[in-house]
Amino acid sequence: GEKVEQHESTLSVREGDSAVINCTYTDTASSYFPWYKQEAGKSLHFVIDIRSNVDRKQSQRLIVLLDKKAKRFSLHITATQPEDSAIYFCAASTAGFASALTFGSGTKVIPCLP
Amino acid sequence: NSKVIQTPRYLVKGQGQKAKMRCIPEKGHPVVFWYQQNKNNEFKFLINFQNQEVLQQIDMTEKRFSAECPSNSPCSLEIQSSEAGDSALYLCASSLAGNSDYTFGSGTRLLVI
Numbered sequence: 001g002e003k004v005e006q007h008e009s010t011l012s013v014r015e016g017d018s019a020v021i022n023c024t025y026t027d028t029a030s031s032y033f034p035w036y037k038q039e040a041g042k043s044l045h046f047v048i049d050i051r052s053n054v055d056r057k058q059s060q061r062l063i064v065l066l067d068k069k070a071k072r073f074s075l076h077i078t079a080t081q082p083e084d085s086a087i088y089f090c091a092a093s094t095a096g097f098a099s100a101l102t103f104g105s106g107t108k109v110i111p112c113l114p
Numbered sequence: 115n116s117k118v119i120q121t122p123r124y125l126v127k128g129q130g131q132k133a134k135m136r137c138i139p140e141k142g143h144p145v146v147f148w149y150q151q152n153k154n155n156e157f158k159f160l161i162n163f164q165n166q167e168v169l170q171q172i173d174m175t176e177k178r179f180s181a182e183c184p185s186n187s188p189c190s191l192e193i194q195s196s197e198a199g200d201s202a203l204y205l206c207a208s209s210l211a212g213n214s215d216y217t218f219g220s221g222t223r224l225l226v227i
Contacts, residue, residue, distance in 0.1 A: 031213075032213060032214045043116070097164075098212040101147075
């Protein structure tokens, strides 16, 4: 089955700098790649997603890149703010109907003072 | 506020007790998923439904868990005989298309003591 590996377990980022979280996947049939944010003690909050028919998507300060050849996708948080502090999870699913998500292991983003 | 409603938020059970949690999917979403997130932040897919029909479930779910999504009632996930290892956050998600745009509920945090 699909495996999603999230490479950074913790990321300390100076406020104002960019944070980059990288994920790789194994199933070439994967076509949908969402990112979720989870604050301490809370549920998953959707932040951004990308589908396999594009290689870049931006929503305000968030940019997601997809490299299908390398089976890699990444989340870029630009101009990191204190409110970006959370654990971020990448995930992947295939195009099959009712396809379950496979999650990465999470990256804790810690903004620190410049 | 999430459009997927999960109750209760917290559940404390003794080992061997039944634990039941409920989920109301987003209106119009025919596909419902249950996931378990353990204390190490590992997610495990448990089961999914299309309307009232089970589509896929893992071995663990077949043996000790039961789940249903009756029409006009909340979906539910029940652990027949809770074990300490079942302590986790149980997340319900729904989807219109079934393979994207998942909406997650706030989760039920189960503690088995």
